[in-house]
Amino acid sequence: MSSKFRKAVLMASSLVTNPKEFYHRLSSIVDAKISDKQRPVTQYVAHNLDNDLTQIEQKLGVELKEFLNESTISEVEQQLIQRADEIRPHAPFPLEYNADMTLARLCYAICRAFKPAVMVETGVAYGRSSSFILAAMERNGKGVLHSVDRPPLEAGAAQYVGALIPQAFRNRWTLHQGTSRRVLPPLLKKLGKVDIFMHDSLHTYRNMAWEYSVAGPYIQRGGLLISDDIAKNAAFKEWIDSSNPYAWVVVQHVGNMKSDKRDMVGVAVMS
Numbered sequence: 001m002s003s004k005f006r007k008a009v010l011m012a013s014s015l016v017t018n019p020k021e022f023y024h025r026l027s028s029i030v031d032a033k034i035s036d037k038q039r040p041v042t043q044y045v046a047h048n049l050d051n052d053l054t055q056i057e058q059k060l061g062v063e064l065k066e067f068l069n070e071s072t073i074s075e076v077e078q079q080l081i082q083r084a085d086e087i088r089p090h091a092p093f094p095l096e097y098n099a100d101m102t103l104a105r106l107c108y109a110i111c112r113a114f115k116p117a118v119m120v121e122t123g124v125a126y127g128r129s130s131s132f133i134l135a136a137m138e139r140n141g142k143g144v145l146h147s148v149d150r151p152p153l154e155a156g157a158a159q160y161v162g163a164l165i166p167q168a169f170r171n172r173w174t175l176h177q178g179t180s181r182r183v184l185p186p187l188l189k190k191l192g193k194v195d196i197f198m199h200d201s202l203h204t205y206r207n208m209a210w211e212y213s214v215a216g217p218y219i220q221r222g223g224l225l226i227s228d229d230i231a232k233n234a235a236f237k238e239w240i241d242s243s244n245p246y247a248w249v250v251v252q253h254v255g256n257m258k259s260d261k262r263d264m265v266g267v268a269v270m271s
């Protein structure tokens, strides 16, 4: 059976088992294949995490350098490489879905600097960004991470979401499976407030704009909204213009794992 046909069969069966999830998956396919094709990419002045670190620090009003130099980053990276080699032979979806090291290092340094008590992220894949966020929380001695992911339809895929996350960090981690449309509103309502929200799920205009608008009101003053892949459309820029954060900065991917090396991470500090 071809993989396209198998996906279509799995998708059709989800209409019976979970009609809401089916509808969200279908509308994301339409967004990605049709609506977003008509949207221009957005230009930003982007900074390099190493070469332009002083400017990034000045914009965000915190020092990140000492945290970027911590040995935890390379130790976690080594653990993830080893674990990725173990799961590669039976990995149900590509390991390349994982975030590149720019996002991972940025997440780590930001979590070390801002010391969030509660963080929510959408988009987990094998759990690369989650691992670095949790590693920072572990060193901070505080913080919990709620991750939202709609696993791929492939059989057995759900159990691999977050599979890279080291056991030692898992007591700070809760995974919520399902589309962000379905899972995020009740989760945010239950949490009441978040210190950092990060988007790295479905990068369509409609989904990005929607996630920012739903999560934004829950982010504390001085808290952050981080979004990966902001250059794909105007959602991040429009959100910045309408919510007027205290500070914001764009960091360029240098790329070692993702195919789209031109993309960027947006970071905003809420006023």
Ligand SMILES: C[S@@+](CC[C@H](N)C(=O)[O-])C[C@H]1O[C@@H](n2cnc3c(N)ncnc32)[C@H](O)[C@@H]1O
Pocket: 028, 097, 098, 099, 122, 123, 124, 125, 126, 127, 128, 129, 130, 148, 149, 150, 151, 152, 178, 179, 180, 181, 200, 201, 202, 207
């Ligand atoms: C770019 S990957 C996330 C990478 C991850 N942050 C990391 O560091 O490795 C995107 C993830 O978003 C998930 N996803 C796609 N559409 C989604 C949706 N509508 N709601 C929630 N998760 C979604 C996919 O299952 C995939 O795991």
